[in-house]
Amino acid sequence: MVKRRDLFKLGALAGGAAMIPVLASEDTGVQAFARPAGHRHHATTTFSGRAADAPDPFTVPLPLPPALKPAAVLPDADVYRVTTRPAVAELLPGLQTPVLTYGGSYIGPTIRATTGRRVIVHHTNTLDMGTAVHLHGAHVPAAHDGFPTDLINPGTTRTYEYPNRQAAATLWYHDHAHHMEAEHVYRGLHGFYLLEDPAERSLKLPKGAYDIPIMLTDARFADDGSLVFIMDDSGNRTTLLTNGRPAPYLPVAGRRYRLRLLNASNMRVFRLQLAGGEELVQVASDGGLLPAPAPTGTITLSAAERADVVVDFSRYPAGTRLVLSDTLTGLPVLRFDVEGRVRDDSRVPSVLRPAAPLPPATTVRDVTFAYDFALGWFTINGRLFDPDRVDFTINRGSTEIWRIHNSTSPIGVPHNLHVHLVQFRVLDRNGVPAGPAEQGPKDTVSVAPGETVRVQATFTDHLGRYVFHCHQLDHSSMGMMAVFEVV
Ligand SMILES: [Cu+2]
Incomplete structure (x- = not known):
């Protein structure tokens, strides 16, 4: 019997087209099996239609959250304004899903910051309940950390200041309101905060259009497309979303890319493989660069963890399709559609950022x-x-x-x-x-x-x-x- 792992590999080598029907039927089985009794479908149902939460993979492109434009640029700081508000988003193709958002989209706008330069964010809360914004991974004064009872009350604005006195890293901002962070984050209160610094820039890792933030979440959808939130219900959140879409595809040039992988799900552990184990070179984790690149076939991320990996797509002929999948569920996460080779000045040096010696603990x-x-x-x-x-x-x-x-x-x-x-x-x-x-x-x-x-x-x-x-x-x-x- 051909193992699932081999099918992904086969798909990569054969150009992927033959793989899609296999995935669709297998995924249907996985999702149906995970449903509780009494849901529309169960494991023995013949699947004639498409369930709301089991969409066909690779039908939508990967969206990239836009960078937030500063409201003001001061000599020593960039100032941003973000409004927390309800919105409607198309997560599953053809369905409208009510979500909670930073600025109107399920994935909030990306804030780009540089080490040593302050960022000031005026957060306005238009929800009918309190919120608190936490910049995950940041080294900030307590008043700006989003303590759970330190709320932005409905209808008010609060200003958070981030000194950015820390190394380049893939950070993210999300809600932290007392007892509400789980539901708020699940419904969409999350966004990237990408901090860079001159030392990292000098390494010449892939940047710009070749530096892709990828937020992984999961969800349980009702038939009408709405999100179902029940506390500790992770086993029923069986739809995986990648930047807010189910198993999207991303055309990539034949060159190196930096992929910033963030597990923003509430509860799920992702174990990611590219086409069954193609090489991913991990260059950074939560707080920034590793001392040295770590080549691996598998990236495991528990909730809130990050891994930045470099993938060299020039190793694959144009037309190759590579599926990044979660091996714990067998579900596809993202398909890369490799296009022609292009000039690539990026590199992955053998030394990234040597770890400082550890001081003695007291x-x-x-x-x-x-x-x-x-x-x-x-x-x-x-x-x-x-x-x-x-x-x-x-x-x-x-x-x-x-x-x-x-x-x-x-x-x-x-x-x-x-x-x-x-x-x-x-x-x-x-x-x-x-x-x-x-x-x-x-x-x-x-x-x-x-x-x-x-x-x-x-x-x-x-x-x-x-x-x-x-x-x-x-x-x-x-x-x-x-x-x-x-x-
Ligand atoms: Cu726990």
């Missing part, structure tokens, strides 16, 4: 994920989130090691940890040193059931209260979050 803390049977929910160190309680008090300037342990077995639920304010280094997993993909600065790390991951961070300057939490947002919204205060 404090070791435990962060334990558990399931509390009395509470009926997941906790951090035995407690649910209380925005008024400080869980960890950290001295400014100190370096700490956090031992993150997922003890939710026997339930066996994976979690991850996102720490605001800092980029940390992953030291080891169950005592085994972190692999090449985790050698760079990280702000989110996956922790499998039974696993213990040690990370190290230095709390350099900003004072005040910040949160750390599981970034499976249904979990954090239900209380899997805690507070640290830098004093």
Whole structure:
């Protein structure tokens, strides 16, 4: 029997045309199987029509979120205005989906920033409930971090200032309102914030039109195209969206591209392969460049993690079609349609950004994920989130090691940890040193059931209260979050 993996490979070699019907029928089976009893279709239904949530793959182009234009350019800062508002978007072909947006589209506009130059964003909230904007991965003062109870009230505007005193990185902004972040982000409150710096620019990685941000989300659609949000319902969010469209295609020139992969889903882990295992060269993770390129056949991203990879499409003849797929579901994510070769001055140097030596840690803390049977929910160190309680008090300037342990077995639920304010280094997993993909600065790390991951961070300057939490947002919204205060 031909394995699915081989079909993707076959599709790549044969130009892809023969692969599409195979994918469509298989995907229908996957999606039908994942539906709960009582839904329109179930596993044994003969599929005569197309389900709203199982659209044909590769019928729509990959949209690229437009860069936001500054409202003002000051000598030392760029000023932006963003309005949070409801909108209607075409996510599935031919259907209109009510969404919540930054500026009118399911993927918010991309903010482009440069290290050392401030960005000021005036966020106006026109929703009928509070919002809070968090710039994920950014090193910012507490007042500008989007603390969950630090809300932009309906009908008001709040100004966030970002100093951008950190290295180039693929960051993203998203909602963080108390108890509401899961639903808000699911319905569309997310966008890219791409920070670049001169050192990275001098490396000559692919840039401009060859630098593509790719946001991966998932969704559960009702028949009328509306999004169904039920807390902790990840098993039913069976439609994968890539920049807001189901399995789109992207024409690419025969040259190198940088793909900025972001898992912006609430709960899903993506395990991505290109045409069954073609080479992806990872150059950056959450907080920016890796010390050295890490060639791999598979990129695994838990919720909120990023991986920037370089793919050299000049290795494939014009006409080749390569499918990036999620091997955990077998579903296609994006198809690259390779066109003719073009001149390519980009490169991937063997040294990207050497890691700074780690200072000695003075404090070791435990962060334990558990399931509390009395509470009926997941906790951090035995407690649910209380925005008024400080869980960890950290001295400014100190370096700490956090031992993150997922003890939710026997339930066996994976979690991850996102720490605001800092980029940390992953030291080891169950005592085994972190692999090449985790050698760079990280702000989110996956922790499998039974696993213990040690990370190290230095709390350099900003004072005040910040949160750390599981970034499976249904979990954090239900209380899997805690507070640290830098004093
Ligand atoms: Cu979790």
